[in-house]
Amino acid sequence: MEQTEDWTRTRLLMALVGAAGGFSLWWLTAELPSLLGHDRMEMFLTLAILSFFVHVMALTGPIQLSRALAPAAGVAVMIAGLTIWGSLRFPSAADFIEAGHPMVALAMIYLVGTPFLSVMLEYGRGAWRDYAALFQTAWGILVRFAAAGLFTGVFWGVLYLSDALLSLVGIDAIERMIRVDAVPFVLTGTVLGLALAVAHEWKDYVSPHLLLRLLRLLVPMVVPVLALFLLAVFVTGLDEVLNFTSETATLTAVAIGCITLITVSVDRDGFHQVFAWPMRWGVKALAVMVVPLAVLAVWGIGVRVLTYGWTPERVLAALSVGMVMLYGLAYAPLVLWPGDWGARVRGVNIGMALLSLVLAVLWLTPILNAERLSAQSQLARIAAGRVAPENAALWEMAHRWGLPGRAALAQLSDVSDLPQRDRVLELAAKANAKASRYEYNDDQRQATPAEQAGQLAELIPLRPEGVGLPGGAFGKLPEYLIAQIRQGCSMTFEDGSPGCVYLEVAFRPDLQMQQGVILFRTANNRAEALAVRLNGDMLERDGDLRNLPDGRWVNLKALVIKRVLDGAYAIAPAQVNALHIGDLILFPDN
Incomplete structure (x- = not known):
């Protein structure tokens, strides 16, 4: 009976906290701007109030509401103050928010910092070193919010369905209620707070254990895929892999996924970690393979920085890749060394979590500008x-x-x-x-297609020396293609050579028209090639190029353009045969 009364009181308090948070969100967005007229003060109050409610709702349950209020308020004010400090490098708070990457730092502070705060409030100040408590708390918060968010979505679905049902008989009470500006915010907050309270009450059933066990099942699938990928890199080289502008992001995401699978596999302690030998060796293999993934990601971000210089996004990417590399360098020797490798991995995870929290804080200070x-x-x-x-x-x-x-x-x-x-x-x-x-x-x-074609004709060098093209020869190419080639031309090499070239190549001497190849630079220090032919006075596309020995689409480095400009190429017959049957000449299209 006493437990039921406690649950009822907690549900009521959490519903009130959620309602207050929802109303605050509405007031901060709808009313505060007209009252203050100072964007940095608005941002400070908004972050402080919202952070307060987020922390209260995350902490309450394992911790009594009365004990969570003061720490949540203190952390919220610190986060808001830190954010204002970071915004001073921008002319306005709006510019700071629009930059995007500061929000990544804030998200990291919330995600990593909240579990540390929760365990210290629940178990004492020294509990930040208790990996089992940190692990259970972090995943518990995630599952509670996921369940509460799902229920909130279901609530709104039922509410709209109820409104549709009542509207059939001319009753629009629900519609008129939710049209009041603040009501949707208050309702959402109330339901979310109530759902969080219920999720904690039934924590033995709404727990992260099922999710963690399901995630472990991915290890046997990921290990062979990752091994095959790394083997392909070793056999074919980087040219076949690092070919797209998103390769660093993809490699980093895969490495983070591996780190997550390793973390859920070692679980909170030795009793709960994986025991079956295929799973143990699979986790060890993942830990070792994080290192080459990180090396590839470092290579990718390094090439982009050397080619295009630093941008805030690349600085953030470099930090992410650096963290992945540290994880890999720490994991690999620890899992290969005899003994309780799971405990060693758990110790590394605490240190890396604290390091990520420190970096997120420094990102909002002049130290990491x-x-x-x-x-x-x-x-x-x-x-x-x-x-x-x-x-x-x-x-x-x-x-x-x-x-x-x-x-x-x-x-x-x-x-x-x-x-x-x-x-x-x-x-x-x-x-x-x-x-x-x-x-x-x-x-x-605003330039006309003819003007753009003329500008391209002035930019692109022609090879071999002495080759010429009629005036306006590029005018028939698609406008988007002209723009791409012009952009490639402007991506000059270190000696000032343009990043494009037209090379005359008589692929089919039987054709009574000039033929050639246009090569131009693209992103990621690559190059594209397309075959063209002169039809009258206009160049037109004659298809894409393939590598004859293997029939694959060509995958070119930008250095190929420089070699053509310097004359380091040869035009020679390809040693192939065709099948002649009457007037037919047959050849396989690889």
Whole structure:
């Protein structure tokens, strides 16, 4: 009876907390801006109040509501203050939020910091070293919020269905109720708080154990796939793998997935970790394979930074890849060393969680100022002439990288030997004046297709020496393709050579028309190639190119363009036979 009364009281209190949180969210978004008119103060109050309610709802259950209020308020104020500190590198709070990456740091603080706070309140200050408590608390919070969120969605589905049913008989009470501005917020908060209370009451049934056991089942599937991938990299080389702009993100995501599977497999203690020998060796194999995954990810982000310089997104990616590398370097020797490798992995997880929390905090301080690092990197590239003015991150410096970006943009005029000085300063002034990226690029969009084709003809070098093309030869190519080739041409090599070339190649001497190949640079230091032929005075596409020995689509490095420009190529017959049957000449299309 006493337990039932406690449950009822907790449910009521959590429903009230949720209702207050929902009303606060409505008030902060609908009323506060008109009252203050100061964006940083609005952001401080919004983050402080919302953080308070999020922490209270996450902590309450394992901890009594009265004990959770003060710590939740203190942490909320610290997070809000830290966020304001980070926003000072931007002209306004809106610019800070629009940058995106600060929100990643805030999410990391919430996800990692809340379990540490909860176990210290529940078990004492020294409990932050108790891995079993941290593991159970972190996954418990995740499952409670997932269950409560699912129930809240079901509640709204039933509410809308009820409104539809009553509307059949002319009753619109529910519709009129939810049309009141604050009501949807209050209802959502109330139901979410109530569901969180019920989820904790039935924690023996609504527990993370089922989810963790299901995740373990993925280990036998992931291990052979990952092993096959790494074997393919070893056999075929990086050219077949690191070919897309998202390779670093993909590799990092896979590595994080492996780390998650390792973590759920060692569980909270030795009694609950995997025991079957295939699972144990599968987890060990995953731990070892995190290292080569991390190496590939480091290679990918390194190539992009060396090619294009730093941006805030690349700084964040580099930190993520660095964390993955640390996990891999720590896991691999620990699982191979005899003894209780599960306990050693659990110890590493505590240290890495604390390190990620520290990095997230530092991201919002001047110590890890991604905008300053990026702006200085791009300024150095522009000053050294390593990037064409049209491809320089001038607009980002003016509008996305806060005060450090604007300061770097202003420094351009002080560079005495600035390559293409007039063009750079012209585009810098334009970047300052244009509020959107679309407006900044509108001069290229407003050019007619004929003008764009003419500009391409002036940019692209022709090989072999002495080869010529009629005026306006590029005019029949699709506009999007002309834009891609022009962009490739502007991605110059270190010696200033353009990143494109037209090479005359008579693939079929029997055709009475000029044939050739257009090569141009693309993202990720790659190149694309397309066959063309001169039909009258206009070039037209003649298909894509394949590598004759294996029949695969060509996968080219940008260095291929440089070799063609330098004359390091040969045009020779391919040693193949065709089947002649009457007037037919048959050859397999590989």
